[in-house]
Amino acid sequence: MPIPPAVPPRVLTVAGSDSGGGAGIQADLKTMLALGVHGMSVLTAVTAQNSLGVQGAWELPAEAVRAQYRSVVDDMGVSAVKTGMLSSAALVETVAALLAATDAPVVVDPVGVSKHGDALLAAEALESVRTRLLPVATVATPNLDEVAQITGVTVTDEAGMRRAADRMLGHGPRWVVIKGGHLPGDPVDLLTDGSQEHWLRAPRHDNRHTHGTGCTLASAIACGLARGQDVPTAVRAAKAYVTGAIAAGFALGAGIGPVDHGWQLRNAR
Numbered sequence: 610m611p612i613p614p615a616v617p618p619r620v621l622t623v624a625g626s627d628s629g630g631g632a633g634i635q636a637d638l639k640t641m642l643a644l645g646v647h648g649m650s651v652l653t654a655v656t657a658q659n660s661l662g663v664q665g666a667w668e669l670p671a672e673a674v675r676a677q678y679r680s681v682v683d684d685m686g687v688s689a690v691k692t693g694m695l696s697s698a699a700l701v702e703t704v705a706a707l708l709a710a711t712d713a714p715v716v717v718d719p720v721g722v723s724k725h726g727d728a729l730l731a732a733e734a735l736e737s738v739r740t741r742l743l744p745v746a747t748v749a750t751p752n753l754d755e756v757a758q759i760t761g762v763t764v765t766d767e768a769g770m771r772r773a774a775d776r777m778l779g780h781g782p783r784w785v786v787i788k789g790g791h792l793p794g795d796p797v798d799l800l801t802d803g804s805q806e807h808w809l810r811a812p813r814h815d816n817r818h819t820h821g822t823g824c825t826l827a828s829a830i831a832c833g834l835a836r837g838q839d840v841p842t843a844v845r846a847a848k849a850y851v852t853g854a855i856a857a858g859f860a861l862g863a864g865i866g867p868v869d870h871g872w873q874l875r876n877a878r
């Protein structure tokens with residue numbers, strides 16, 4: 610008699626679709642497959658997107674977001690959740706209300722603009738991110754542009770990252786990762802809960818094909834939390850995974866190509 614496989618941890622992404630397959634839902638599900646968990650999705654918006662930018666974006670109704678979430682969570686259960694592009698105040702509030710009732714750890718990537726500067730969140734939704742979404746986050750993972758939008762702090766160095774982290778924690782997430790990928794030099798991220806402080810350093814890969822780094826990092830953190838890792842362990846492992854994915858990023862399209870979510874599989878051949 611074949612032995613039925615054990616049920617893997619289940620990770621849910623609540624995010625937008627990137628037709629180019631480098632960021633958004635597609636990055637999240639690929640990361641989850643690569644890291645050995647069962648990936649599930651609640652789609653918030655559809656984007657027409659490629660290596661050159663975002664050519665169009667269409668949001669789904671709040672009712673469709675709620676229905677997808679209920680279908681998955683009520684039947685299959687969820688070990689961790691990751692949120693990405695939420696597009697509008699209405700969807701931020703819908704998702705925050707759903708997550709307020711879960712016991713699963715929640716990773717919030719407060720996606721504001723794409724790498725090319727296309728808005729993925731309406732400006733008037735920022736207040737809902739501050740007051741509704743961040744309070745339900747186990748870990749929030751803003752980049753420096755998102756930190757500036759949310760807290761008003763412009764970060765230019767590591768002391769600024771610490772100030773920004775304090776301000777972010779004031780909005781209620783248990784932990785915050787301030788992503789320093791946009792500062793010059795080797796990329797350093799600051800992980801803190803206000804008492805512990807972890808500086809995560811990695812070599813900068815001089816590869817312009819970095820589309821999807823933020824989504825990939827946040828999803829990988831959710832995978833570690835779903836496996837029962839503590840936050841520092843999950844974030845360290847996620848940083849190593851995204852660093853490898855950036856090093857192997859593909860020169861696809863005429864602009865910024867996607868990171869390689871399958872880099873570990875290719876290395877293992």
Ligand SMILES: Nc1ncnc2c1ncn2[C@@H]1O[C@H](COP(=O)(O)OP(=O)(O)OP(=O)(O)O)[C@@H](O)[C@H]1O
Nearest residue numbers: 724752788789790791796797812813814821822823
């Ligand atoms: N060139 C690079 N080499 C190595 N690591 C990098 C590089 N660029 C960014 N990182 C790392 O990738 C992760 C994502 O950081 P980043 O600041 O790029 O996030 P993001 O801005 O949300 O992503 P994106 O720019 O794709 O929207 C962080 O851990 C960061 O330190």
Ligand SMILES: Cc1ncc(COP(=O)(O)O)c(N)n1
Nearest residue numbers: 625632633723821822823824
């Ligand atoms: C649908 C969608 N969601 C998120 C991002 C941000 O991507 P990144 O991971 O590069 O910050 C994106 N470009 N498109």
